[in-house]
Amino acid sequence: MQSYRLEGSNGTECLVMQDEVRPEPKPHEIVVRVRATSLNRRDTMIINGTYPLTPRRGIVPLSDGAGEIVAIGDAVTRFAIGDRVTGSYFARWIDGRINAGLIDQLGCTLDGMLTEYAILDEQWAVRLPDHLDWHEAATLTCAGVTAWNAVTGAGIPKPGQWVLVIGSGGVALFALQFAKLLGCRVVAVTSRAGKANRLRTLGADLVVSSTDLPEWGAAVREQTGGIDLVIETGGPATFAQSLIASTLYGHIVLLTLQDPKGRSIEMPAALYQRSLATISRIFVGSRTDLEAMLRAVSTHRLKPVVDKVFPFAQAAEAYRYFQQGDVFGKVVIDGS
Numbered sequence: 206m207q208s209y210r211l212e213g214s215n216g217t218e219c220l221v222m223q224d225e226v227r228p229e230p231k232p233h234e235i236v237v238r239v240r241a242t243s244l245n246r247r248d249t250m251i252i253n254g255t256y257p258l259t260p261r262r263g264i265v266p267l268s269d270g271a272g273e274i275v276a277i278g279d280a281v282t283r284f285a286i287g288d289r290v291t292g293s294y295f296a297r298w299i300d301g302r303i304n305a306g307l308i309d310q311l312g313c314t315l316d317g318m319l320t321e322y323a324i325l326d327e328q329w330a331v332r333l334p335d336h337l338d339w340h341e342a343a344t345l346t347c348a349g350v351t352a353w354n355a356v357t358g359a360g361i362p363k364p365g366q367w368v369l370v371i372g373s374g375g376v377a378l379f380a381l382q383f384a385k386l387l388g389c390r391v392v393a394v395t396s397r398a399g400k401a402n403r404l405r406t407l408g409a410d411l412v413v414s415s416t417d418l419p420e421w422g423a424a425v426r427e428q429t430g431g432i433d434l435v436i437e438t439g440g441p442a443t444f445a446q447s448l449i450a451s452t453l454y455g456h457i458v459l460l461t462l463q464d465p466k467g468r469s470i471e472m473p474a475a476l477y478q479r480s481l482a483t484i485s486r487i488f489v490g491s492r493t494d495l496e497a498m499l500r501a502v503s504t505h506r507l508k509p510v511v512d513k514v515f516p517f518a519q520a521a522e523a524y525r526y527f528q529q530g531d532v533f534g535k536v537v538i539d540g541s
């Protein structure tokens with residue numbers, strides 16, 4: 206079988222594809238024939254040496270992937286051969302709160318999914334909804350769970366309330382879709398006005414071009430009466446505007462402090478003084494969160510947005526395409 210391994214942190218140069226022996230499962234393990242994987246911002250940070258958690262040398266990259274089980278260990282009880290599964294981001298975090306003993310991540314400190322056959326403990330995987338094809342099914346582990354927790358984790362927004370999402374990456378588009386499932390109204394902020402129609406088709410009630418209107422906060426607040434929940438994926442370019450757009454007691458889920466260039470958020474004192482907004486953080490989510498999200502995806506037959514699919518042999522091109530930033534949804538690597 207073929208597998209990618211990470212050797213160093215010098216960008217896509219450190220992605221090495223090699224021939225390996227197909228793994229045999231230990232008693233509690235499953236072997237997954239990986240049919241597709243997808244990229245997240247953290248995967249580009251990992252290959253560039255800017256991710257806060259140090260990856261294990263020689264790790265198989267990528268947390269997100271989907272495939273069918275082709276072998277199981279003697280003691281496996283959760284799955285059977287043929288089941289369609291995906292992995293859980295913090296593989297050991299099953300439920301409740303995270304702690305220092307649960308921070309291992311697929312594709313960083315544990316072997317991930319950019320391989321033809323992945324080996325996982327049976328506790329690290331969940332079954333996939335039937336209505337998703339392999340490419341769609343490979344998008345959920347990181348961006349899907351993050352968006353699910355960002356939208357539902359701190360008190361589910363009520364129907365009719367306003368949710369604001371920023372950009373067109375995986376997290377923003379899943380957050381838009383989940384907010385619409387809950388009956389919320391959504392403002393989508395994009396730096397590329399050409400994406401407005403696609404954002405409206407996904408359900409955005411109002412689309413704002415941050416290129417045409419960099420100081421969009423006051424206009425959004427005026428048009429909506431104030432945003433109830435902001436899914437803040439923009440960083441320093443958008444944080445102040447998110448605060449201005451929010452209601453007095455709004456909620457901002459802060460998913461990043463930095464933009465792709467490494468610049469950090471600043472909090473202007475005048476803004477701080479006139480807002481009572483709650484600012485919270487999340488770390489993706491647990492396996493229970495992944496299962497809850499998949500129930501919603503399955504019930505509503507929600508289709509993740511796939512931007513572009515690359516062949517397995519062109520994983521480095523997929524990383525480079527993702528890194529240039531002009532994406533709409535998830536960048537997928539085919540594994541079939």
Ligand SMILES: NC(=O)c1ccc[n+]([C@@H]2O[C@H](COP(=O)([O-])OP(=O)(O)OC[C@H]3O[C@@H](n4cnc5c(N)ncnc54)[C@H](OP(=O)(O)O)[C@@H]3O)[C@@H](O)[C@H]2O)c1
Pocket residue numbers: 244245246247347348351371372373374375376377394395396397400438459460461463465487488489528529530531532533534
């Ligand atoms: N805390 C957590 O648990 C957690 C989990 C997952 C992700 N995150 C964070 O959430 C953020 C979103 O992640 P993501 O994977 O969904 O998407 P992403 O790749 O970071 O976002 C892509 C979108 O950002 C906008 N963008 C504008 N300028 C960009 C540039 N120079 N480079 C790249 N993108 C640019 C683009 O939207 P427009 O063209 O529409 O402007 C693009 O479609 C990241 O900062 C990530 O680190 C946090």
